[in-house]
Amino acid sequence: MRDGREKVEIAVVGAGPAGSAAAEAAARLGADVLLIERKREIGTPVQCGGFLPEANELEALLPKAKIPEALAEVPEELILHRTRVQRIYAPSGRSKEFPVLGRVLDRRSFDRHLAWRAARAGARVLVDVRAELLEGSLRLSGRASGTVEADVVIGADGPGSATARGARLAARQEVGVCLEYEMAGVDIDPDAAEMYFGTGSAPGGYAWIIPLGEDVANVGVGTRPTYLRGRRLRDLLDSFISEHPIAKDKLRGGSVTAVMRGLVPAGGMPPAIQGGNVLLAGDAAGMVMATSGGGIPLAMVGGQAAGEVAARHVGGTASLREYTTRIATEMGREVDNSVRIREVVDKIMNSDRLMDALIATMPADQMKAVMRGQIPGALEKVGDLVAGR
Ligand SMILES: Cc1cc2nc3c(=O)[nH]c(=O)nc-3n(C[C@H](O)[C@H](O)[C@H](O)COP(=O)(O)OP(=O)(O)OC[C@H]3O[C@@H](n4cnc5c(N)ncnc54)[C@H](O)[C@@H]3O)c2cc1C
Helix, strand or coil: CCCEEEEEEEEEECCCHHHHHHHHHHHHCCCCEEEEECCCCCCCCCCCCCEEECHHHHHHHCCCCCCCHHHHCCCHHHEEEEEEEEEEECCCCCEEEEEEEEEEECHHHHHHHHHHHHHHHCCEEEECEEEEEECCEEEEEECCCEEEEEEEEEECCCCCCHHHHHCCCCCCCCEEEEEEEEEECCCCCCCEEEEECCCCCCCCCEEEEEECCCCEEEEEEEECHHHHCCCCHHHHHHHHHHHCCCHHHHHCCCEEEEEEEEEEECCCCCCCCEECCEEECHHHHCCCCCCCCCCHHHHHHHHHHHHHHHHHHHCCCCCCCHHHHHHHHHHHHHHHHHHHHHHHHHHHHCCHHHHHHHHHHCCHHHHHHHHCCCCCHHHHHHHHHHHCC
C-alpha cells in the first residue's frame, strides 16, 4: 500500500506478543486483519529477560484466564533454557527460594514465531511501518504510507502507547525503567531465576539473573525514575555486577554480549482499556504483574481476548464493551493485587532492615503467592504495620 486509503475490519498496531496474539485470534475467527509493526524485523532489538513460567504455572498464575495455545505450547527450539526455582535475595545476602518451573525464551525468535502464527491464520503483516491514530484513522508512514480505516483498532504498541493517547485512553502511568545485559562466561546457578533486593543495587526495584544456559545469563536491574535520585541505571547495574556481595562472584568474570533497555508499566491498568472502536492490550494497557514486571503471559491473554472480541464484534455477535468485562475476569484481580502488593513493598523497600525482616519472616510458599499477585494475610498485616494501622 502506498499513499492509498484502505479499509480493514481489524487493524492491530504493534507485533509484540499482545499484537500477534490478537491478530492470530481475530484471523482464526475469519476477520480481515492487518498487523502493523514499526520495526524492520519483528522481535529485534530484544527488550526482555525472556522468562516465561511453564504452562501449569501459568494456569495457577491466572486461574480464570483462557491461556492461548501459543503461550502454553512453545516450540522447543525457541526455549533456550529451563529453570527449576525462583530465588529471592534479601539486602543482607540471605536468600529464600520456591519451586517455579520456568522457560527462558529466545525472545527474538519467539516474537517472530507469534507473527508467523498470525500470518498463517490469515492476518496480513506490515513491517517497517509506523501507525498513528489520528481522528479515528490510522496514518501509516515508513515502508508503506496512507490511511487505514478500521472497524476496530487494537492498540498493542507497548508501554507509552501512542494508540492509547490517540484514543484518549492513556492514564498517567507509573513506569519502571530497566537495563539488562546478556552476559557470557558467568558462574551462575543454571537452575535458578534470581531476584536481588536492596537499596544499594536496586532502590525501589530489584536486580535479576535469568540463566540462558550453564554460563550465559540475562542480568538486569529495574526501578522507577523517582528512586534513581540522580544515579544512572547503568551505574546501578555495573555496581551490582562488580560489587554486590553475592552476585559479584557469579558475574565478575563475564563478558557483556548484548545491552537491552526498556520500560515496563508498573501501575496496573488504566481506568479504561476500551473506548469507541479502540481496544488496548498488553503493555499498552498496563497488563503487567507489578510485583515482578513479567508481562509476556498477560500480554498474550489480553491480546487473544482483544482479537476474539473484535472479530465477534465485526461479525455482529459481540459488543466491544465485552472486552473490559472479559479482562476483568481473566486477570483483573491478579493485576490489581500485584499493584497493591507493590505499594506495600514500596514502603518496606526504602529500608534494607525492613526488607530483610520481611524476607526472613515470610514463608516461601507465601512469597510465591505474593509474586503471583495473590495477597496472603501476612503481607496485609505488614501493610497495616507500615501504615501504622
Ligand atoms: C528489560 C526488560 C526485561 C523484561 N523481562 C521480562 C521477562 O523476563 N518476562 C516477562 O514476562 N516479561 C518481561 N518484560 C516485560 C515484557 O517484555 C513485556 O511485558 C511484553 O513484551 C509486552 O508485550 P506487548 O506485545 O504488549 O508489547 P511489546 O513487546 O513492547 O510490543 C509492542 C510492539 O509495538 C510496536 N510499536 C510501537 N509503536 C508502534 C507504532 N506506532 N506503529 C507500529 N508499531 C509500533 C513496537 O515496535 C513493538 O514491537 C521485560 C521488559 C523489559 C523492558
